[in-house]
Amino acid sequence: MSERALAERFNEVVLPHLGDALALARWLTGNAADAEDVVQDACIKAHAGISGYAGGNARAWLLTIVRNTSYTWMARNRPRAMMAVGDLGDLDDMAAAHGTSMPDEDGPEASLIAKADTAALEAAIAALPQPFRETLVLRDINGMSYREISAMLAVPIGTVMSRLARARGLLASELGRAS
Amino acid sequence: MTHDDGLPNDPEGIRLMIHALVDGELDAAAALAVERRIAADPRLAAEHARIVALQGAVSRLPRPDVSDAFRARIASIGMAGTERQAPVEAEPQRGTPSTLPGLIAGAGGGQRREAGTRPSQARPSPRARRFGSFDWRAMAASIMISAVLASGATQWVMQSGVDDGFAAAVASGHRRSLLAASPIDIVSSDRHTVKPWLDARIGVSPPAPDLAQDGYALIGGRVEVISGRPVPALVYRHREHLITLVAEPQQGGKTTQPDDLSSGGFSMVHWSDGAFSYWAISDMERPELDDFVARFRKAAV
Numbered sequence: 463m464s465e466r467a468l469a470e471r472f473n474e475v476v477l478p479h480l481g482d483a484l485a486l487a488r489w490l491t492g493n494a495a496d497a498e499d500v501v502q503d504a505c506i507k508a509h510a511g512i513s514g515y516a517g518g519n520a521r522a523w524l525l526t527i528v529r530n531t532s533y534t535w536m537a538r539n540r541p542r543a544m545m546a547v548g549d550l551g552d553l554d555d556m557a558a559a560h561g562t563s564m565p566d567e568d569g570p571e572a573s574l575i576a577k578a579d580t581a582a583l584e585a586a587i588a589a590l591p592q593p594f595r596e597t598l599v600l601r602d603i604n605g606m607s608y609r610e611i612s613a614m615l616a617v618p619i620g621t622v623m624s625r626l627a628r629a630r631g632l633l634a635s636e637l638g639r640a641s
Numbered sequence: 642m643t644h645d646d647g648l649p650n651d652p653e654g655i656r657l658m659i660h661a662l663v664d665g666e667l668d669a670a671a672a673l674a675v676e677r678r679i680a681a682d683p684r685l686a687a688e689h690a691r692i693v694a695l696q697g698a699v700s701r702l703p704r705p706d707v708s709d710a711f712r713a714r715i716a717s718i719g720m721a722g723t724e725r726q727a728p729v730e731a732e733p734q735r736g737t738p739s740t741l742p743g744l745i746a747g748a749g750g751g752q753r754r755e756a757g758t759r760p761s762q763a764r765p766s767p768r769a770r771r772f773g774s775f776d777w778r779a780m781a782a783s784i785m786i787s788a789v790l791a792s793g794a795t796q797w798v799m800q801s802g803v804d805d806g807f808a809a810a811v812a813s814g815h816r817r818s819l820l821a822a823s824p825i826d827i828v829s830s831d832r833h834t835v836k837p838w839l840d841a842r843i844g845v846s847p848p849a850p851d852l853a854q855d856g857y858a859l860i861g862g863r864v865e866v867i868s869g870r871p872v873p874a875l876v877y878r879h880r881e882h883l884i885t886l887v888a889e890p891q892q893g894g895k896t897t898q899p900d901d902l903s904s905g906g907f908s909m910v911h912w913s914d915g916a917f918s919y920w921a922i923s924d925m926e927r928p929e930l931d932d933f934v935a936r937f938r939k940a941a942v
Contacts (some may be wrong), residue, residue, distance in 0.1 A: 472719035476790060484705040494705050505715045518841045525810035575698060581699055601664065602699040608666050623657045630660070633692050633699075 472512050475520040476505055482521055482604050485527045489599040490532035491540070492588060509590040522610045528612065529596070534581040569631065570638025578637040594629035601626055646674040656688060667877050669860060678939045709778045832871035835875065843871040847888030847917050852877065857884070857933050877933065883924040884933055891918050897935050903927055910934050914941070 481506065489496035504527045513623075514623055587595060600606045600614065612619045644932045649655055655678060661667050662675045679685045839846035842864050846942075857877045865874045865887055877884040891913060902909040909922045909931040921937075923930050 469719045473716065473838050476719070477712065480707045480712060481704060484707060484711075488705050497705060502711075502714065502718075503890070509718050524690075568704070569688070569691050571695040575691055578698055580702060581783055583702060587699070590711040598699070602696050603702070608664065610663070619655060623660065626664075627657055627660050630692060630695050634695055637698075 467591055468512055472509050473634040475512065475515055476508050476524055479521045479524045483524055484601060485603050486525055486528050487532050489500070489587065489603065490529065490535060490592075490596060496535070496552060497538075499527060500532050500535045503535060504528040507531060519610065521604075522606065522614065525604060525606070526614050571635045575637050581632070586633050589630055589636070590632055594625050594632065597622060598629035598633070606638070646677065646927075648674055648678060652896065659689050660692060661686060663689065663696060668883075670881060670883070673881075698745060698817060720745045765802060835859065838862060839864070847873055847875065847886075848941035849875055850937065852933070852940060854934050855936045856880075857936065879923075879929065879933065882923055882925045882929075884921055884930070885927065886937070887920040887922070888917040889920070891916060899931070899938075901927070902932075910940050912938070914938070 471475050471573060478549040480501065483501045484494070484497050487504070488494050491500055492496055504524070505539065508524055508527050511527075556602065587598065597615070600611045601608075606614070608619050611622045617625075658671075659679065661901055662679075664673055667675060679689050683779050692751040712911075713850050714789050738824075738934070797891065800941070834845040835849050839862055846862075849859060849862070853859070857879050859875065860878045861876050863874050863876065865872050867887070867889070872887055872889045877886065895913060896915045897911075897913040899912040902911055908925055908927045910930055911918070912934065913919065919934075919937075921930060921934055923933075925933075
């Protein structure tokens with residue numbers, strides 16, 4: 463493939479998904495300014511690897527690179543934040559032990575959740591443990607399917623489901639408490 | 642309280658199913674079953690409402706703007722390549738493993754890129770713009786239908802003997818996919834989504850008319866691997882029944898009339914149109930499947 467064709471392919475594969483890439487990086491790094499840096503790094507990697515893009519879902523391909531780049535970037539620039547992540551296995555065990563979605567008592571009223579203000583919701587998402595947060599963001603902000611998320615994170619679909627349910631359960635009770 | 646609808650009976654299991662329902666990950670049959678459970682149980686209804694409310698709130702969060710300056714910066718990365726990048730291995734299909742390594746035909750290349758490309762950044766809500774996601778397939782649907790199918794298909798394979806290996810493979814593939822909780826890899830009623838998806842995966846896609854007006858809704862597609870080869874399969878729904886239509890590409894094929902291969906309470910019809918050899922399989926009654934086949938053949942011309 464000619465260089466020109468590769469450049470065109472880069473434009474076709476990467477540029478349409480910049481909004482999704484920024485949204486993901488924003489939630490993985492914690493702020494919008496860092497997100498631009500991360501996405502730029504990711505796009506450089508995507509460009510270097512564009513000849514290996516085998517077709518199919520361009521968005522999932524790009525977001526996978528963005529995710530990996532986000533964690534590399536965090537490890538380099540925010541080592542403290544990364545330390546707080548803890549061990550993923552523990553979290554999944556915890557999720558399993560406590561039930562995935564909700565504690566035994568019922569969650570808050572749906573109307574309460576619907577009324578939650580943007581700042582409270584953003585704070586609640588930011589406070590989620592990282593594996594729960596990334597699963598929630600990939601699903602509810604990036605709109606990826608369980609299968610796509612499972613492939614991206616290299617975890618079974620059941621784990622995606624329990625993390626997602628757990629993330630939503632934590633958000634719901636947080637919003638219920640805040641109001 | 643127990644149910645015989647095939648859904649998990651433990652509270653955690655059913656909660657996960659409600660999440661899957663809200664996320665559009667269930668097929669029609671499973672969605673229906675979960676909705677029935679929700680209707681019958683106020684606690685589940687409250688949980689469902691919470692999930693819907695939360696997902697709505699999250700999807701309304703402001704998304705970062707893609708500024709023109711940023712877009713230009715990224716676009717310049719692409720441009721830079723035309724000047725400095727050494728010619729890389731010019732084999733576009735190498736590298737990132739695809740779903741079916743080694744099976745990507747060159748023919749699919751052109752369409753594939755178009756399929757993955759969106760011209761503009763502006764897109765609606767996250768749910769609406771999912772690029773024909775690989776749907777995780779209704780645990781419940783599988784459990785529900787497989788109870789019937791698993792026995793039916795086993796019987797079918799055994800009774801029909803081995804005179805037609807392909808038909809047996811279609812049947813067992815059907816059964817296996819249901820058990821594996823993935824009868825559909827792409828859920829979409831839009832053939833303009835299903836066809837490019839199949840093209841992108843295996844480089845071929847059969848005609849995929851939407852027969853919803855005839856009572857047979859196209860609900861998605863998947864890739865079957867039969868005799869070591871990937872073949873496209875379409876999934877249609879007729880009331881509560883699923884119809885799998887496997888379409889094996891033919892090389893200079895002949896045209897054959899529908900042939901009844903039904904057995905063991907399981908309907909199967911086989912025919913060829915020269916380009917594809919079709920296998921329709923379902924737990925519907927034979928006359929209904931014949932009706933489907935007739936309508937499909939008429940629409941697929």
